[in-house]
Amino acid sequence: MSDATARRGFRPYHLLAAIPAVCLLGGIPFANRAEPYVLGLPFLLFWIVAWVVATSAVMGVIWLLDRRGDHDGTRR
Amino acid sequence: MSIALVILVAVFVVAIGLALLARRGHDMSLEQWSVGGRGFGSIFVFLLMAGEIYTTFTFLGGSGWAYGKGAPAFYILCYGAIAYSLSYFLLPVIWRYAQPRRLVSQADFFIAKYDSRPLGVLVALVGVASLVPYLTLQLKGLGIIVSEASYGSISPTVAGWVGTITLVAYVVVSGVRGSAWTAALKDVMILAIVVVIGVYLPMHFYGGYGPMFRAIEHAKPDFLTLPRAGMSPTWFISTVLLTACGFYMWPQYFSSVYTARAEDVFRKNAVMLPLYQLVILFVFFAGFAALLVVPGLTGSDADLSLLRMSKHAFGPASVGIIGGAGLLTALVPGSVILIAAATIIAQNVYRAVVPAASDRSVANVARALVPVIALLSLTMALRGGQAIVVLLLMGYNLVTQLFPALLLSLPERPLVSSTAAFAGILAGELTVAWATITGASIATLAPSAPQFLKDLNVGIVALAMNVVVLAAVALVTRRPATVASVQDAISVS
Numbered sequence: 001m002s003d004a005t006a007r008r009g010f011r012p013y014h015l016l017a018a019i020p021a022v023c024l025l026g027g028i029p030f031a032n033r034a035e036p037y038v039l040g041l042p043f044l045l046f047w048i049v050a051w052v053v054a055t056s057a058v059m060g061v062i063w064l065l066d067r068r069g070d071h072d073g074t075r076r
Numbered sequence: 077m078s079i080a081l082v083i084l085v086a087v088f089v090v091a092i093g094l095a096l097l098a099r100r101g102h103d104m105s106l107e108q109w110s111v112g113g114r115g116f117g118s119i120f121v122f123l124l125m126a127g128e129i130y131t132t133f134t135f136l137g138g139s140g141w142a143y144g145k146g147a148p149a150f151y152i153l154c155y156g157a158i159a160y161s162l163s164y165f166l167l168p169v170i171w172r173y174a175q176p177r178r179l180v181s182q183a184d185f186f187i188a189k190y191d192s193r194p195l196g197v198l199v200a201l202v203g204v205a206s207l208v209p210y211l212t213l214q215l216k217g218l219g220i221i222v223s224e225a226s227y228g229s230i231s232p233t234v235a236g237w238v239g240t241i242t243l244v245a246y247v248v249v250s251g252v253r254g255s256a257w258t259a260a261l262k263d264v265m266i267l268a269i270v271v272v273i274g275v276y277l278p279m280h281f282y283g284g285y286g287p288m289f290r291a292i293e294h295a296k297p298d299f300l301t302l303p304r305a306g307m308s309p310t311w312f313i314s315t316v317l318l319t320a321c322g323f324y325m326w327p328q329y330f331s332s333v334y335t336a337r338a339e340d341v342f343r344k345n346a347v348m349l350p351l352y353q354l355v356i357l358f359v360f361f362a363g364f365a366a367l368l369v370v371p372g373l374t375g376s377d378a379d380l381s382l383l384r385m386s387k388h389a390f391g392p393a394s395v396g397i398i399g400g401a402g403l404l405t406a407l408v409p410g411s412v413i414l415i416a417a418a419t420i421i422a423q424n425v426y427r428a429v430v431p432a433a434s435d436r437s438v439a440n441v442a443r444a445l446v447p448v449i450a451l452l453s454l455t456m457a458l459r460g461g462q463a464i465v466v467l468l469l470m471g472y473n474l475v476t477q478l479f480p481a482l483l484l485s486l487p488e489r490p491l492v493s494s495t496a497a498f499a500g501i502l503a504g505e506l507t508v509a510w511a512t513i514t515g516a517s518i519a520t521l522a523p524s525a526p527q528f529l530k531d532l533n534v535g536i537v538a539l540a541m542n543v544v545v546l547a548a549v550a551l552v553t554r555r556p557a558t559v560a561s562v563q564d565a566i567s568v569s
Contacts (some may be wrong), residue, residue, distance in 0.1 A: 008094075011442050014165065017161045017165070020157070020161065021157075021158045021161060021320075024154060024157070024158070025154070025158075025313045025316060025317070028302075028309045028312055028313055029309040032147075032301050032302050032309055033301055034289070034293055034300045034301055037286055037289065037290075039285075040284060040285030040286035040289065041285065041289070041299040042147075042289050042299065042301070044147055044150065044301055044302070044359075045147075045150055045300070045357075047154070048150050048154055049252070049354065049357060051157070052153060052154070052157045052350050052351075052354060053293065053331070053351065053354070054355070055157040055158075055160070055161055055350040056157075056347060056348070056350040056351045057344050057346045059160070059161055059164055059350070060347045062164065063164075063343050063344070063346075063347050066343070
């Protein structure tokens with residue numbers, strides 16, 4: 001568990017994880033419309049799909065940053 | 077016997093075969109049976125956790141809600157993404173604590189953290205109470221699939237019995253290892269099928285997604301947006317928040333955390349799972365496609381839409397394959413749920429009552445409970461006329477009440493006393509029970525409240541009650557000094 005101490009702590013960039021969730025849900029009242037269609041999807045559905053994809057991307061960035069931080073430290 | 081039914085039986089035989097293969101070389105102690113000996117790598121944990129994505133709930137319930145309700149069904153796509161990003165931070169902490177202490181069930185975690193056995197019993201009971209509607213919906217789905225694939229020659233009631241017996245046999249034979257193996261087969265099958273029908277049906281019947289949605293909008297204006305009242309944006313947001321918080325509170329997902337070999341497994345999964353669940357989109361497409369092609373399914377019959385549509389569009393052999401995949405979406409999560417519920421009662425209720433019980437007898441009690449829990453859920457499935465999504469939301473209202481107490485327990489020392497955690501959970505559950513039984517909501521309690529308040533999911537109201545009571549009790553009780561004494565006693569050797 002030598003790597004655990006390095007990864008355990010909070011890092012400011014972890015807050016990035018909140019962005020997709022806040023935008024997805026916060027935007028619902030404004031995105032609640034069928035027009036314009038994007039990629040064949042009604043706008044509300046497109047809005048949701050876009051933020052789900054963004055969630056994956058943002059979590060990927062956080063994971064990469066965490067790994068890099070660990071390499072600087074004592075990981076494996 | 078229709079060709080569809082023959083294929084269905086073949087799929088089941090393969091699943092049982094996989095389960096038997098999976099248990100080879102492992103003696104079935106409780107730890108093996110319920111958490112796979114804690115030796116699962118990324119892929120198995122991924123499959124167990126992705127189980128939520130491809131259950132009967134999404135397969136039949138997701139398409140059924142898209143067919144019956146329209147835009148409110150989109151909530152199903154949202155809560156997973158939020159829960160997964162939460163899991164990146166939450167699950168490694170849980171795993172790190174549980175691993176050296178060899179915890180088996182979710183209640184074990186609360187007992188160890190709060191050093192309180194009564195709290196463990198309460199958490200166990202909450203877990204089982206939430207799992208019953210969840211299992212009910214899987215059995216309901218099994219019944220629908222078998223009965224539809226038989227082209228009406230088997231009634232849903234008989235199909236429900238057949239499905240339940242099948243499930244019990246499967247669980248007793250396999251344990252969680254079988255579930256992980258079958259999950260691999262299930263995910264490949266369902267992925268292929270859902271994408272094929274989600275692409276083919278809109279193309280074939282409407283000439284594309286755009287034309288399909290326009291046709292729906294033309295026939296049913298406002299179907300593709302959330303209504304102003306009822307399932308409004310407020311309902312949507314509160315439901316997504318509630319279900320995202322509750323996601324990992326399900327005892328079976330909580331204990332699937334224990335199956336992991338290393339904590340990085342969860343971080344990788346948190347990156348991949350949001351994308352993986354986009355497949356739900358294709359389930360929606362199938363439900364929407366059915367809307368104008370096989371109209372007239374109302375209420376909980378909307379859950380039939382995907383299979384009715386398949387029968388309309390394809391031959392019996394294809395219906396058999398689709399039904400076979402559907403069978404697995406009920407079998408795998410159903411087995412995981414049954415294992416979790418039986419383990420919880422044996423480990424945290426039976427053992428609490430009979431402290432001298434040996435590990436062997438606890439394991440036997442767990443297996444003996446499997447048919448009992450299955451029968452209870454079958455009774456509910458045969459009786460109720462509730463749509464699949466409604467059953468899941470009921471379970472979520474109950475299980476999410478564990479979230480505040482879990483969150484507050486995560487620091488090295490819990491931030492509140494076990495009494496406060498107990499009182500908060502109890503207050504939340506009582507509110508849910510009261511609202512479910514009386515049908516109360518903010519709209520009935522305060523008819524003059526603004527519309528956005530009235531539409532709040534009642535589970536969120538219960539959660540608020542939970543937090544208020546928890547905070548009030550926390551102020552007057554001391555938090556636990558150290559966590560040690562109970563821990564050694566609950567570990568399974």
